[in-house]
Amino acid sequence: xxxxxxxxxxxxxxxxxxxxxxxxxxxxxxxxxxxxxxxxxxxxxxxxxxxxxxxxxxxxxxxxxxxxxxxxxxxxxxxxxxxxxxxxxxxxxxxxxxxxxxxxxxxxxxxxxxxxxxxxxxxxxxxxxxxxxxxxxxxxxxxxxxxxxxxxxxxxxx
Amino acid sequence: xxxxxxxxxxxxxxxxxxxxxxxxxxxxxxxxxxxxxxxxxxxxxxxxxxxxxxxxxxxxxxxxxxxxxxxxxxxxxxxxxxxxxxxxxxxxxxxxxxxxxxxxxxxxxxxxxxxxxxxxxxxxxxxxxxxxxxxxxxxxxxxxxxxxxxxxxxxxxxxxxxxxxxxxxxxxxxxxxxxxxxxxxxxxxxxxxxxxxxxxxxxxxxxxxxxxxxxxxxxxxxxxxxxxxxxxxxxxxxxxxxxxxxxxxxxxxxxxxxxxxxxxxxxxxxxxxxxxxxxxxxxxxxxxxxxxxxxxxxxxxxxxxxxxxxxxxxxxxxxxxxxxxxxxxxxxxxxxxxxxxxxxxxxxxxxxxxxxxxxxxxxxxxxxxxxxxxxxxxxxxxxxxxxxxxxxxxxxxxxxxxxxxxxxxxxxxxxxxxxxxxxxxxxxxxxxxxxxxxxxxxxxxxxxxxxxxxxxxxxxxxxxxxxxxxxxxxxxxxxxxxxxxxxxxxxxxxxxxxxxxxxxxxxxxxxxxxxxxxxxxxxxxxxxxxxxxxxxxxxxxxxxxxxxxxxxxxxxxxxxxxxxxxxxxxxxxxxxxxxxxxxxxxxxxxxxxxxxxxxxxxxxxxxxxxxxxxxxxxxxxxxxxxxxxxxxxxxxxxxxxxxxxxxxxxxxxxxxxxxxxxxxxxxxxxxxxxxxxxxxxxxx
Numbered sequence: 001x002x003x004x005x006x007x008x009x010x011x012x013x014x015x016x017x018x019x020x021x022x023x024x025x026x027x028x029x030x031x032x033x034x035x036x037x038x039x040x041x042x043x044x045x046x047x048x049x050x051x052x053x054x055x056x057x058x059x060x061x062x063x064x065x066x067x068x069x070x071x072x073x074x075x076x077x078x079x080x081x082x083x084x085x086x087x088x089x090x091x092x093x094x095x096x097x098x099x100x101x102x103x104x105x106x107x108x109x110x111x112x113x114x115x116x117x118x119x120x121x122x123x124x125x126x127x128x129x130x131x132x133x134x135x136x137x138x139x140x141x142x143x144x145x146x147x148x149x150x151x152x153x154x155x156x157x158x
Numbered sequence: 159x160x161x162x163x164x165x166x167x168x169x170x171x172x173x174x175x176x177x178x179x180x181x182x183x184x185x186x187x188x189x190x191x192x193x194x195x196x197x198x199x200x201x202x203x204x205x206x207x208x209x210x211x212x213x214x215x216x217x218x219x220x221x222x223x224x225x226x227x228x229x230x231x232x233x234x235x236x237x238x239x240x241x242x243x244x245x246x247x248x249x250x251x252x253x254x255x256x257x258x259x260x261x262x263x264x265x266x267x268x269x270x271x272x273x274x275x276x277x278x279x280x281x282x283x284x285x286x287x288x289x290x291x292x293x294x295x296x297x298x299x300x301x302x303x304x305x306x307x308x309x310x311x312x313x314x315x316x317x318x319x320x321x322x323x324x325x326x327x328x329x330x331x332x333x334x335x336x337x338x339x340x341x342x343x344x345x346x347x348x349x350x351x352x353x354x355x356x357x358x359x360x361x362x363x364x365x366x367x368x369x370x371x372x373x374x375x376x377x378x379x380x381x382x383x384x385x386x387x388x389x390x391x392x393x394x395x396x397x398x399x400x401x402x403x404x405x406x407x408x409x410x411x412x413x414x415x416x417x418x419x420x421x422x423x424x425x426x427x428x429x430x431x432x433x434x435x436x437x438x439x440x441x442x443x444x445x446x447x448x449x450x451x452x453x454x455x456x457x458x459x460x461x462x463x464x465x466x467x468x469x470x471x472x473x474x475x476x477x478x479x480x481x482x483x484x485x486x487x488x489x490x491x492x493x494x495x496x497x498x499x500x501x502x503x504x505x506x507x508x509x510x511x512x513x514x515x516x517x518x519x520x521x522x523x524x525x526x527x528x529x530x531x532x533x534x535x536x537x538x539x540x541x542x543x544x545x546x547x548x549x550x551x552x553x554x555x556x557x558x559x560x561x562x563x564x565x566x567x568x569x570x571x572x573x574x575x576x577x578x579x580x581x582x583x584x585x586x587x588x589x590x591x592x593x594x595x596x597x598x599x600x601x602x603x604x605x606x607x608x609x610x611x612x613x614x615x616x617x618x619x620x621x622x623x624x625x626x627x628x629x630x631x632x633x634x635x636x637x638x639x640x641x642x643x644x645x646x647x648x649x650x651x652x653x654x655x656x657x658x659x660x661x662x663x664x665x666x667x668x669x670x671x672x673x674x675x676x677x678x679x680x681x682x683x684x685x686x687x688x689x690x691x692x693x694x695x696x697x698x699x700x701x702x703x704x705x706x707x708x709x710x711x712x713x714x715x716x717x718x719x720x721x722x723x724x725x726x727x728x729x730x731x732x733x734x735x736x737x738x739x740x741x742x743x744x745x746x747x748x749x750x751x752x753x754x755x756x757x758x759x760x761x762x763x764x765x766x767x768x769x770x771x772x773x774x775x776x777x778x779x780x781x782x783x784x785x786x787x788x789x790x791x792x793x794x795x796x797x798x799x800x801x802x803x804x805x806x807x808x809x810x811x812x813x814x815x816x817x818x819x820x821x822x823x824x825x826x827x828x829x830x831x832x833x834x835x836x837x838x839x840x841x842x
Contacts, residue, residue, distance in 0.1 A: 061814065061815050061818045061819070063818040063819055063821065063822035064818070064822075066822035066825055066826055067818075067821040067822045067824065067825030067826075068825065069825065069826075069829070070822075070824070070825030070826040070827070070828050070829035070830075071825050071828050071829065073829045073832070073833075074828050074829045074831070074832030074833070075832075077829075077832050077833050077836045078832075078836050081836050081837070081840050085840050113825050116821050116824055116825060117818065117821040117822075117825070119821075120817040120818065120820050120821035120824070121813060121814045121816075121817025121818060121821075122813075122817070123817065124813045124814075124816045124817035124820060125809075125810060125813030125814070125817065128809055128812070128813050128816075129809075129813075132802055132809065135798075135802060136799050136802055136803075139795040139798055139799050140795075140799065142791070142795055143792055143795050143796070146788045146791055146792045146795075147792075148746065149745065149746055149747065149788065150744050150745060150746065150784075150785055150788045150789075151744060151746060153744060153785075154744070154785065154788045154789050154792050155792060156789065157789065157793060
């Protein structure tokens with residue numbers, strides 16, 4: 001029996017739709033920029049590490065930008081809130097940007113994000129190894145109990 | 159051929175006087191081992207003074223049987239307590255511990271004769287019995303004795319002047335002596351046996367029929383009338399030859415002058431044709447005075463010319479067959495060369511028999527396989543053709559069908575060679591005899607024939623409970639179990655086996671020895687009322703656990719049926735052997751439980767309960783299922799461990815992925831918390 005051809009026709013519209021969504025989002029963001037230019041002036045340089053994380057990672061599991069981004073954003077948020085609830089002007093934005101502590105906190109939190117991102121996989125690996133060993137030990141103990149109760153013959157396949 | 163054991167009677171062994179405790183039979187009869195009575199001894203049983211605990215004035219003596227010989231237990235059972243004219247009363251019998259032998263022996267207690275043996279030995283002379291007194295003093299009591307025995311379905315087979323006693327001191331009351339302490343007719347000289355029985359080896363003469371007893375009575379009467387042995391100068395072979403040639407009457411009476419009435423009765427009793435021989439009815443009629451016409455002796459047809467064989471010429475078939483039987487290997491060439499056929503055709507003028515012989519010879523010559531075996535079977539067939547009333551004859555060993563058992567027992571008891579008997583059965587010589595024999599007077603022929611077929615089956619099966627031992631006990635009801643495991647115990651009946659094993663267990667030092675061997679297994683199979691062949695097959699199982707279970711089952715069944723309730727010695731023996739059975743359970747818990755319970759049951763002496771404990775089918779099934787479940791669990795755990803150990807790379811990848819995801823979630827959460835805190839601080 002002949003194999004059915006792969007469903008190429010069905011895949012193409014999905015890809016096209018994803019691209020459309022991206023363009024729409026970018027257009028909305030671009031449209032909002034003129035109305036919040038001071039915010040953009042702060043966000044763009046401060047969230048630079050997040051952008052770097054997004055583009056620097058390769059492979060299937062690209063989660064660095066989320067981790068770095070989360071912490072990077074937490075470093076920027078106080079400055080943004082000061083801007084939004086203070087004087088939301090270009091001058092104020094440029095003044096804040098010229099303040100070294102603003103960039104320091106945003107970049108420092110990003111570095112902490114990177115640290116967490118790098119430290120977490122070995123920690124998880126250790127935890128998984130520990131739980132596996134416990135599982136094996138439990139199974140071996142159960143086997144020993146079976147041998148004690150039924151003799152060495154229990155090792156033989158029935 | 160017929161060498162006899164009767165000489166032992168004539169030369170009683172020198173009597174030693176061992177001091178020691180008496181043997182006690184059934185807690186009533188004391189047998190004094192230091193008071194031997196050589197005058198009352200039998201060739202195979204020594205006599206000792208005996209005493210009845212309840213009646214010290216009773217005059218008794220006991221015969222001690224040889225353990226290696228099969229006593230006639232069925233005759234003992236039938237004759238116990240029987241008293242009558244012509245019979246010496248058999249008071250009691252049974253196994254008892256006999257100090258001089260250092261073991262248990264079968265003892266037979268008899269009423270002690272006040273007088274002596276009628277004839278001390280067969281070569282001596284005695285006072286002739288008067289022709290006017292012989293009827294009252296001899297014939298009346300002896301015929302009554304035979305009549306009593308016929309009424310009980312048994313034969314005496316030891317009727318001879320040296321086994322007749324005067325029961326009173328006046329010499330008026332004559333009675334037969336013992337006939338139960340050895341196999342039938344074993345101690346008879348050939349002169350007292352019919353031609354057919356005389357041709358058989360003494361150990362294989364068999365119980366015969368009452369016609370054989372009447373013949374022996376006839377010979378005994380001749381001895382008493384003449385006061386001596388008329389053929390004392392001849393040996394057994396010569397007497398047999400004379401009987402074949404001239405007939406029994408002519409051989410024994412010859413030219414002696416006897417009273418006319420006695421000639422009549424002697425011709426009747428000594429008739430060589432079993433169908434013509436006087437029976438009890440004829441004898442009773444004669445006693446009552448009715449005179450029958452005297453039988454004329456009929457001798458076999460004489461050949462026109464003799465058949466030369468081994469330096470002699472033979473003029474009739476019976477003589478020649480007897481000679482062939484004596485010189486088996488030398489008989490084959492003339493038969494195979496056709497000389498016998500030619501002689502039968504021309505000298506005997508029996509064309510039918512000559513043709514039958516020719517056919518058998520041709521069959522043997524054309525036979526495929528072992529030529530020697532074919533030749534032997536051929537000669538056996540031809541001997542049956544030449545003398546159909548003769549015993550079963552094979553390679554010089556002659557045995558009556560009903561004497562096969564005693565022959566086997568005596569040979570095994572004497573550590574003799576039983577190969578001939580085995581060959582005889584395996585080559586189905588008895589079947590040939592039953593096909594060709596003219597001996598149709600015995601009512602039990604078909605049963606005996608069937609027995610031989612069964613013997614062949616036993617011999618072809620090699621395991622415990624079969625083989626030669628099984629044949630021994632099947633054919634000899636009175637044969638005590640010959641097992642070495644029983645030591646000095648004398649076991650004739652199955653109910654005596656377990657107590658004997660119980661006693662033997664106390665002396666058993668080899669803890670690995672099972673309480674069964676070939677003799678015990680065969681004894682159990684032969685004596686059990688039910689068919690235990692299936693159990694015997696299990697006893698021979700190569701798996702020791704299964705074999706032991708089958709044995710314990712058998713012993714438990716016998717204890718349940720026959721008792722006694724407590725057998726601590728045997729139970730301990732079995733308990734010590736239960737390890738393989740306990741090991742048959744997989745569950746360690748169950749094993750511990752059994753190891754705790756068995757000693758309790760051993761103390762109780764119950765093999766039945768030990769068997770029930772270790773052969774709990776439910777527990778065994780539960781154990782089996784539990785073990786299967788445990789094996790599956792073990793295997794599942796093993797598979798799981800292997801899987802975990804093999805999945806190392808995948809797990810590293812998984813850890814990497816999960817770690818990154820966790821970091822991402824952490825980052826987002828920190829971001830969200832920061833936003834929340836900032837909002838709260840700003841708005842507050």
